[in-house]
Amino acid sequence: MKTLEKTIRYRASAIDQLPETDRRLAERAQAACDGAWAPYSGFRVGAAALLDNGAVVAGNNQESEVFPAGLCAERVVIFSVLSQYSGRKILKMAIAAWHDGAFTDTPVTSCGICVQSLVDLEKRQGEPIAILFTGNRQTIAVERAADLLPFTFSLA
Ligand SMILES: [Zn+2]
Incomplete structure (x- = not known):
């Protein structure tokens, strides 16, 4: 028996330290x-996807x-894009949440079904989807949704 390890790389920063395009998407x-x-x-969750x-x-x-x-915000956006922007790819998605009268200070991360849906779409479109979880004070960014689900379900 072996003990193996998977690691992910993510960026954490204040929202005002994000690059301009990321800040606008947030x-x-x-x-x-x-x-x-x-x-x-x-x-109240909002998601915004940048298309190709x-x-x-x-x-x-x-x-x-x-x-x-x-339905969660992330899947509302995914299915909106798939149904209204045929052939387009999602390059990046930002997610934010409002609770108790304010945007959350720390990022709210996606549920497992949404992450699986994002990973499915990455495979389908052949391009990674960068994810940006935003809070009023802190953000978390990964380069691909698959980083959030290292043992993703797959039929093949
Ligand atoms: Zn969800």
Whole structure:
């Protein structure tokens, strides 16, 4: 038996230290929190995706009284892009969350289903999707969603 190790590399920084393009994408994710419908969790989540044509597609979580019929912000954006921007690739996605009357100070990370969905899309589009989790004080960035799920499910 062997003991092996997988490591990931990520960047942590204050939101105001981000490169301009990342800061703008983070602001789009924050702005998208406004449209969330989250009366049950109280977490208004916004996501913004930068596409390979320069467009930004934003979305937010939509909860349902019929749990778990709602959808997280990340998958709202993924499916919006896939259905409305056929052939385009997502290069980067920023995620932000609003809770208790303010944006969270620390980043809120994606749930496992969203991470799996992002990894699936990376495989499908043949390009990594950089992920930027943003908080008001701190951000976390990885170069590819697969870094968040080292033992991702795969049929092949
Ligand atoms: Zn999710």
